[in-house]
Amino acid sequence: MAIPVESAPDTVAGLKLLLESIEKRETDISLGSSSRRVLTALIESPQRAAVSSISELSDQLGVNASTFSRLAQRLGYSGFSKFQDVFRRELTEGRHFYSDQASRLLVRADNSDTISQLTRLGRQESANIASMIEQVDPQIFEAAVDLLSNAKRVRIHGMRQFNSLALFMAYGLGMLRPDVAPLDSSRQGVADALAQLEENDVLVVASCFPYTPSVIATAEVAAKHGIRIIALTDSASSPLAKVAQHSFYVPNQSLFFSNSMCAFMLLAQGMLSAVAGRLGEVSVSALKYREALIAELNTSL
Incomplete structure (x- = not known):
């Protein structure tokens, strides 16, 4: 049974304490091994959790995109966006947003094939427009x-x-x-x-x-x-x-x-x-x- 929405943690530190309680079975929230692994990964990398979309996170962590929505609801949030807000606040209102974005770009960059990067960017923008x-x-x-x-x-x-x-x-x-x-x-x-x-x-x-x-x-x-x-x-x-x-x-x-x-x-x-x-x-x-x-x-x- 999920805890009430108003009791859902509003900080990453609160999420850490909640995860510890779940693992010690001190709360009535139960998570499967996959959900616990995902929650641990998000807590350990709040920058990634704050700036990535559900599809990007699912690719990075090797789980179905719906896992994040279910996890958010089990923890007491109304949806993934409310859950993601916790990690966004952790970044002190986006103090490191631009450098984090650039770091993701550098990790994915292939200097020998900039046209492929342009193609991927175009596809992402097309998806943004359609959405x-x-x-x-x-x-x-x-x-x-x-x-x-x-x-x-x-x-x-x-x-x-x-x-x-x-x-x-x-x-x-x-x-x-x-x-x-x-x-x-x-x-x-x-x-x-x-x-x-x-x-x-x-x-x-x-x-x-x-x-x-x-x-x-x-x-x-x-x-x-x-x-x-x-x-x-x-x-x-x-x-x-x-x-x-x-x-x-x-x-x-x-x-x-x-x-x-x-x-x-x-x-x-x-x-x-x-x-x-x-x-x-x-x-x-x-x-x-x-x-x-x-x-x-x-x-x-």
Whole structure:
């Protein structure tokens, strides 16, 4: 019988103590030899447990992928993602995420065949994109498109590599409708940038593990002041998902030494295309006006 969910360990140290209790039969949780071996391996290598997908872990440890889901549930977690969060926290909120990713890349690298590596990367990205599309709830997608189309103001916020996604979305959406911009925190600070927004305006935030603390804090404060949040993130356990009206979960496991952006960019393009369709002639007129301005500027230069 599994222990209650609320009693499931929230640290790797707690998992170690639980494993000792299981082996000494001091708890009513029973695990087979294969599950005990897997749990031991994960505890001994929290970096691998934190950054690898179920399929990668199953290949590395030589067990069926379903073993990890069953193990998580037996230990009292609602699913593998909640179980994996324990190991992610062990990495001090991702302090070693990028070097761990690069280490995995180096182990797999074959310097004599870089094209094969490119092929594997392409296949992984294709799988990420397919999985992302399957996870999109049509009603949530429509609701988000409606907000992006009709809200009085829209700001888009992302840091580090997600800053490029924020700039791309702000540029694309700004081609279609007025009062769209990246949340400009670099010049005046986040507080002043948020002060430009009012209740029912929209803030799109993007981040995934290792989550950028400032992006999380910005989303939390904005939500408290009635600003509607759309989150582009990696899972339902993401701290951004907890404050967002609408969340989209984007797989991003790949050979890349950081978080993969391919599926995120496709989702952004899909949302922008849907907004263009929703606005109809309004978006066409906005694009024509932009084209006219470009022509005038080209003539004058």
